[in-house]
Amino acid sequence: THSSTEAWTAVYGSIVTFVPGCLLAHRRAQPERSASAEPIDARRLRWVWLGCFGLGLVGFADFVYAVNTVIGWQSIFQNLTLVRSIQSTSAKFQSTYAGLKLFTYFNQLAFLLWTVGLRERAFRGRWLIVAGLGWASMVPFLFTGDRSLILTGLLWTSLFHLLWHPVQRPRRLVAGLIVAFVVGVALFTALGGRVSKTINNHPEIKAQLTTQTFDSLALPYVYLTANVPTLSQLMQDPIRPHTYGRMTLLPLVKLAHAVGIGGTPPAEVGAFYPIPFETFNNYSWLAAFYLDFGLVGCLVLPPIVGFILTSVTSAALRRRRLILIWLASLGLYVVVSSPFFNKLSTTLTWE
Numbered sequence: 133t134h135s136s137t138e139a140w141t142a143v144y145g146s147i148v149t150f151v152p153g154c155l156l157a158h159r160r161a162q163p164e165r166s167a168s169a170e171p172i173d174a175r176r177l178r179w180v181w182l183g184c185f186g187l188g189l190v191g192f193a194d195f196v197y198a199v200n201t202v203i204g205w206q207s208i209f210q211n212l213t214l215v216r217s218i219q220s221t222s223a224k225f226q227s228t229y230a231g232l233k234l235f236t237y238f239n240q241l242a243f244l245l246w247t248v249g250l251r252e253r254a255f256r257g258r259w260l261i262v263a264g265l266g267w268a269s270m271v272p273f274l275f276t277g278d279r280s281l282i283l284t285g286l287l288w289t290s291l292f293h294l295l296w297h298p299v300q301r302p303r304r305l306v307a308g309l310i311v312a313f314v315v316g317v318a319l320f321t322a323l324g325g326r327v328s329k330t331i332n333n334h335p336e337i338k339a340q341l342t343t344q345t346f347d348s349l350a351l352p353y354v355y356l357t358a359n360v361p362t363l364s365q366l367m368q369d370p371i372r373p374h375t376y377g378r379m380t381l382l383p384l385v386k387l388a389h390a391v392g393i394g395g396t397p398p399a400e401v402g403a404f405y406p407i408p409f410e411t412f413n414n415y416s417w418l419a420a421f422y423l424d425f426g427l428v429g430c431l432v433l434p435p436i437v438g439f440i441l442t443s444v445t446s447a448a449l450r451r452r453r454l455i456l457i458w459l460a461s462l463g464l465y466v467v468v469s470s471p472f473f474n475k476l477s478t479t480l481t482w483e
Contacts, residue, residue, distance in 0.1 A: 153435030
């Protein structure tokens with residue numbers, strides 16, 4: 133599908149402005165000095181991990197309860213496609229699950245903390261019995277039908293460890309990136325099969341294929357390449373919303389609305405556009421900037437974000453404090469996701 137000049141201007145223009153924003157922050161940073169990572173209290177780590185693990189299970193239990201009120205809890209085993217569907221179509225599910233949905237995200241926190249505990253050898257003695265439960269934090273997402281939550285946990289954890297103990301050998305880093313990409317595609321495809329997101333269940337996409345060779349990779353290919361044409365369609369939509377900054381700060385807008393301040397937050401899930409099949413509604417992170425401030429937003433906001441995130445990352449690498457490494461890894465997660473999704477404005481990131 134043809135993409136407009138405006139869309140390509142936003143894409144390449146954002147890259148051209150984002151890089152100087154990062155370089156400016158890098159040059160302003162103080163000279164790096166060798167420092168060891170901040171020591172971690174094993175006892176506190178264990179209890180914080182256990183607390184996050186418990187809260188994550190509470191969130192998942194509420195998810196199962198919400199599913200049960202609409203279509204029966206057995207559906208998470210028998211019909212995950214339907215479970216995935218009601219999350220966006222059922223008002224009863226949304227009202228039931230809304231209260232404790234934030235707790236579900238603690239599963240990602242628990243998983244990251246568990247991996248830190250493994251590297252710190254914090255699970256010894258009586259804690260050795262529960263050390264193997266760390267992987268269980270990812271299991272609930274096999275039943276929510278949301279592939280992105282598993283990939284988010286794995287990506288964020290990898291970036292955290294990359295900053296916590298940086299890789300010194302470029303070859304090792306490149307090899308790790310290749311392995312991560314292959315594993316990511318495999319997980320994306322395998323989990324897609326659980327929610328019927330395969331090429332055989334999308335005849336509208338299959339009809340556009342010019343070859344059946346490796347057709348199982350068609351959907352991953354769509355997710356990797358369809359963001360620009362979809363962004364172009366959004367830009368050309370005469371009835372697209374104009375959000376004036378609310379999309380970029382969406383979690384704050386939601387919080388303000390929850391306490392009775394401001395109007396209804398803009399819809400976080402975008403519209404589907406024909407590219408030529410109407411099966412895709414991700415536009416990269418530029419969509420939020422465009423809806424807020426038009427093409428100017430796509431050119432001005434990325435360097436500001438780049439400056440802030442590079443400043444945090446530089447401080448994390450220099451000072452080696454855990455809180456800075458934590459924030460910097462979230463920043464890198466936002467940047468790595470930016471060609472595909474807007475993770476800057478998600479509730480999970482802000483929480």
